[in-house]
Ligand SMILES: Cc1cc2nc3c(=O)[nH]c(=O)nc-3n(C[C@H](O)[C@H](O)[C@H](O)COP(=O)(O)OP(=O)(O)OC[C@H]3O[C@@H](n4cnc5c(N)ncnc54)[C@H](O)[C@@H]3O)c2cc1C
């Protein structure tokens with residue numbers, strides 16, 4: 001689909017170093033953090049500005065060529081997998097923080113800026129950018145906007161959509177629109193709100209206006225140890241029901257704990273069934289008493305030990321372990337697949353039990369490290385992609401877990417998106433009429449279905465094979 | 476292709492009556508009194524209908540679509556005046572009979588209710604479980620869930636709690652053609668499918684008839700305090716707001732209140748705190764240390780505080796002949812806009828009640844015009860000047876209320892917003908026949 005002429009035209013816009021078309025270089029773009037399926041783009045372009053993105057998209061519109069936006073490729077649902085989209089637009093060179101406005105608590109950034117850079121830049125002003133995906137050292141703001149990403153601390157403060165005031169969006173025909181703005185309540189439909197979480201199907205976000213918040217005055221970070229996942233889950237439900245909203249409430253089970261302990265030597269109790277990380281933040285005065293209440297709930301649900309981080313150093317070390325937990329999994333298996341279902345927090349004990357049952361039934365090792373406070377589970381299914389039969393079991397078990405989430409009143413995905421991974425499951429929660437409205441809204445932004453095609457909606461999946469003969473799914 | 480320019484066929488009211496009434500499951504039709512109650516900008520609807528079930532709403536929409544009848548969705552109809560007049564004869568579709576509390580899950584902090592449910596009633600239920608839906612629309616006892624969302628109503632606590640868009644986690648609508656579509660769900664964290672709930676927030680019913688919605692709830696704070704600081708002038712208030720911004724405080728709201736022309740102590744900064752008892756007490760003390768020498772600080776009792784918040788929320792009372800404006804600027808520019816307003820007041824001879832959600836940069840202005848003028852010309856010139864002041868500061872100005880005889884000459888929204896073509900296209904796509912409140916929204920949508 002990509003001709004020499006098109007490559008030349010792309011180089012004219014971006015310069016030689018802005019166009020990647022050698023097979024060896026392209027192979028690094030063949031998947032994101034979801035490695036069950038792979039597909040290599042024919043060309044990757046690396047624009048430096050909104051104008052360059054607009055020029056590229058105008059050209060692609062003229063040529064009728066589909067494309068896929070890519071941030072830093074940490075997605076966990078195959079969102080930036082090119083499926084019938086030969087051109088990949090990578091935003092990694094659009095990585096400038098354009099403006100910091102401490103008085104109004106705003107930051108204006110290019111979409112390739114890495115999440116953690118924003119808080120780093122805001123720190124001297126006593127501010128930070130709240131949504132903190134565990135991948136925050138690597139993932140881009142553009143990817144966060146596309147997925148409406150969460151993170152440990154979004155329990156209390158809300159996910160990406162609650163922290164973005166505006167975006168610059170280059171539509172698939174190359175037109176540039178600014179949605180939302182520096183001020184609140186911009187008149188008209190909330191196009192910004194529906195763009196956040198649209199998984200890169202509306203166009204390419206090149207800039208974002210972010211809200212900053214004052215850094216909390218104090219923290220109280222507890223580590224509660226339980227004999228079993230059941231005890232930990234019951235404690236989570238108890239904490240949520242108590243009305244105290246911790247800043248973060250995370251759970252790690254034994255499998256994960258041991259891997260993390262082996263990797264980082266934090267001093268986790270290796271034999272524990274599960275631990276909870278409970279962080280309270282805010283004004284100093286009330287923290288002590290709130291921590292006392294958390295302690296009570298944990299103890300009444302069978303906590304065997306409760307530790308409190310003594311200082312910032314210990315707190316940082318604990319969060320490093322949590323946020324790098326996925327990295328530690330390499331010790332356990334060559335590959336893993338992280339699911340992202342949601343259940344109402346009161347149903348956590350049930351879903352955890354069913355995950356264990358499913359692991360047994362499919363003869364798979366499943367670890368759990370997740371945002372427990374909002375019921376957002378992350379069962380991690382370990383496998384070796386060279387074992388085809390095992391890989392198939394991973395796919396089947398993952399789907400069964402998500403079906404159970406839906407049956408318990410939950411959802412297929414809390415923060416990673418439908419992407420390519422969960423397309424076939426959408427009918428579990430949406431009727432054809434529900435999805436047809438969504439697809440109609442999509443068609444307003446992308447009438448030719450050229451921007452990240454074959455994602456989210458099952459109607460897309462039926463066409464995948466035809467449109468994407470190059471797809472080389474690992475299954 | 477602009478649907479405003481398409482000539483609609485004449486509406487077939489008799490056909491509509493036949494569709495709605497000659498069935499076993501007929502919706503309740505409104506009386507003459509209802510026609511008066513659901514008048515929009517003084518224009519009465521041709522019919523008022525109160526469907527009591529989703530299938531009934533579907534039938535109304537199917538029929539209206541087929542019969543070329545325009546529909547204005549409504550709750551209690553208390554404030555249908557937001558937006559432009561309907562422009563053609565219409566059916567008012569009130570959801571007040573579809574008002575069940577569907578599901579309150581205290582332990583999961585969620586609430587699902589039908590669109591006609593009254594906010595005060597819902598709050599009473601969730602308050603019983605130590606929770607609240609943290610929105611403070613004016614006149615909550617006359618606010619339905621559908622109206623709350625469609626009019627995107629907010630109050631002082633938006634500073635700490637966000638607005639409806641931040642709380643809505645699932646929504647079901649009946650579309651213009653009568654089909655039912657939902658998005659989101661009933662769990663607080665969910666990114667499956669597009670977040671269409673955002674589109675319905677503030678859409679004034681132009682995209683679909685909301686029939687059910689699910690919200691996140693928050694825990695009721697253990698303690699609350701309201702502190703009012705009266706300042707001599709805007710400069711004093713501005714200094715205080717700046718000190719509050721950088722102090723170690725987590726206010727639940729920061730309001731700036733003024734009456735213009737300001738006589739003596741014209742400005743008040745009203746700050747709310749909510750949370751753990753010791754935090755609230757600490758913060759109130761911190762705030763008092765920030766107050767300037769000429770300022771007067773009052774710590775209000777729980778009861779006085781509540782009354783002040785309700786007053787902030789509810790002014791002006793129903794039917795006051797005022798011009799209501801909503802201005803949005805950067806928080807640090809609220810003072811600059813206030814200065815522009817003082818100048819404008821001195822020039823145009825009106826009195827103004829101003830209330831700013833200062834931490835958010837949202838300024839609500841209620842203008843009472845001098846009574847001896849040509850109201851139309853006066854109002855439109857005053858709105859233009861105040862809008863110029865807002866846009867000069869990088870902000871926007873929307874006319875939220877105006878008397879029906881003045882409204883037609885006013886520019887309610889200001890110039891076309893960025894993305895207007897996309898907005899029009901969304902409307903055309905979701906409501907191709909222009910059945911739902913067409914012409915009432917921005918840019919003629
Ligand atoms: C170890 C690890 C931990 C993680 N932890 C979390 C977590 O705690 N919470 C969480 O929510 N997620 C988490 N994730 C998932 C992932 O990091 C997020 O989804 C992240 O937002 C993806 O950002 P990215 O820049 O890598 O996007 P990519 O993976 O490159 O792309 C993701 C999607 O966004 C689209 N996209 C990217 N940039 C743009 C743009 N500029 N304009 C339009 N569309 C665009 C792509 O087309 C694709 O559909 C984790 C991932 C890993 C590997």
Ligand SMILES: Cc1cc2nc3c(=O)[nH]c(=O)nc-3n(C[C@H](O)[C@H](O)[C@H](O)COP(=O)(O)OP(=O)(O)OC[C@H]3O[C@@H](n4cnc5c(N)ncnc54)[C@H](O)[C@@H]3O)c2cc1C
Nearest residue numbers: 548549550551552553554618619621622625680685792793
């Ligand atoms: C600036 C301002 C001033 C106000 N002043 C007053 C006042 O003086 N007195 C007073 O009593 N109240 C006042 N209110 C509050 C207002 O009356 C109601 O609280 C609010 O409009 C919701 O009322 P409602 O449920 O009756 O909706 P309605 O007033 O019936 O409708 C409000 C809007 O929402 C749409 N809508 C309603 N239900 C649905 C639905 N289910 N689906 C789709 N669209 C729907 C309508 O078409 C309309 O555009 C004011 C509100 C504002 C913003």
